[in-house]
Amino acid sequence: xxxxxxxxxxxxxxxxxxxxxxxxxxxxxxxxxxxxxxxxxxxxxxxxxxxxxxxxxxxxxxxxxxxxxxxxxxxxxxxxxxxxxxxxxxxxxxxxxxxxxxxxxxxxxxxxxxxxxxxxxxxxxxxxxxxxxxxxxxxxxxxx
Amino acid sequence: xxxxxxxxxxxxxxxxxxxxxxxxxxxxxxxxxxxxxxxxxxxxxxxxxxxxxxxxxxxxxxxxxxxxxxxxxxxxxxxxxxxxxxxxxxxxxxxxxxxxxxxxxxxxxxxxxxxxxxxxxxxxxxxxxxxxxxxxxxxxxxxx
Numbered sequence: 001x002x003x004x005x006x007x008x009x010x011x012x013x014x015x016x017x018x019x020x021x022x023x024x025x026x027x028x029x030x031x032x033x034x035x036x037x038x039x040x041x042x043x044x045x046x047x048x049x050x051x052x053x054x055x056x057x058x059x060x061x062x063x064x065x066x067x068x069x070x071x072x073x074x075x076x077x078x079x080x081x082x083x084x085x086x087x088x089x090x091x092x093x094x095x096x097x098x099x100x101x102x103x104x105x106x107x108x109x110x111x112x113x114x115x116x117x118x119x120x121x122x123x124x125x126x127x128x129x130x131x132x133x134x135x136x137x138x139x140x141x142x143x144x
Numbered sequence: 145x146x147x148x149x150x151x152x153x154x155x156x157x158x159x160x161x162x163x164x165x166x167x168x169x170x171x172x173x174x175x176x177x178x179x180x181x182x183x184x185x186x187x188x189x190x191x192x193x194x195x196x197x198x199x200x201x202x203x204x205x206x207x208x209x210x211x212x213x214x215x216x217x218x219x220x221x222x223x224x225x226x227x228x229x230x231x232x233x234x235x236x237x238x239x240x241x242x243x244x245x246x247x248x249x250x251x252x253x254x255x256x257x258x259x260x261x262x263x264x265x266x267x268x269x270x271x272x273x274x275x276x277x278x279x280x281x282x283x284x285x286x287x288x
Contacts, residue, residue, distance in 0.1 A: 055283050061283055129256060
């Protein structure tokens with residue numbers, strides 16, 4: 001028993017990167033994304049916000065209000081839009097989503113990387129990079 | 145001594161995500177990036193390749209040869225291009241770079257997320273998403 005405790009303590013001390021619990025952060029961010037972008041339910045997504053939302057998407061106004069407008073825009077103009085999360089990579093307070101986003105079913109859509117920073121399990125900052133998927137790619141590997 | 149060994153073993157067993165050594169992978173990928181994209185030294189970058197290089201950038205031919213051509217293109221057409229790594233996020237075999245890339249000094253440039261997968265400390269797969277930085281962003285936070 002004592003050895004197990006010592007081992008557990010040694011682990012906790014040896015792995016500081018785990019302190020922010022990236023696995024929990026992944027669940028928070030993917031739930032936020034599913035609720036906000038796919039279900040288009042602002043209230044359900046907004047419970048994951050911290051006291052601020054620093055927005056780096058250059059086409060979105062800063063703050064939580066900007067995200068609210070995005071969800072309303074999607075709900076009205078692209079109710080069938082869907083964002084499929086292809087992979088999730090997390091470290092410390094950061095969660096990265098690699099996403100295939102389609103505004104109308106059947107379109108080629110866009111490749112997106114969304115990056116979130118959390119504080120105490122709440123989303124407080126967001127960056128993204130967005131690129132249209134071209135019709136004739138130079139290789140057969142897809143963008144994902 | 146025995147307790148230390150037990151603790152070390154417990155750590156190794158309890159933290160499988162550390163097995164791929166993301167910190168070492170970060171050093172490999174940032175060195176690859178610096179040598180290839182900034183110094184434009186294909187040979188120095190190429191030592192980090194594994195036996196294959198699966199390319200998902202839709203404008204690049206598949207494989208190591210495609211990367212060689214990209215470096216030669218930059219060297220000839222944009223010798224002063226520079227890619228500044230803004231943040232590095234790694235988990236398991238994946239390393240994500242958030243990059244500000246400028247082809248000619250003074251340009252606004254592009255926001256890029258590059259994502260690499262490694263096998264045994266060698267780079268074997270690459271994805272990216274690229275977006276021009278707009279002249280008039282909707283917020284003051286920059287894309288980084």
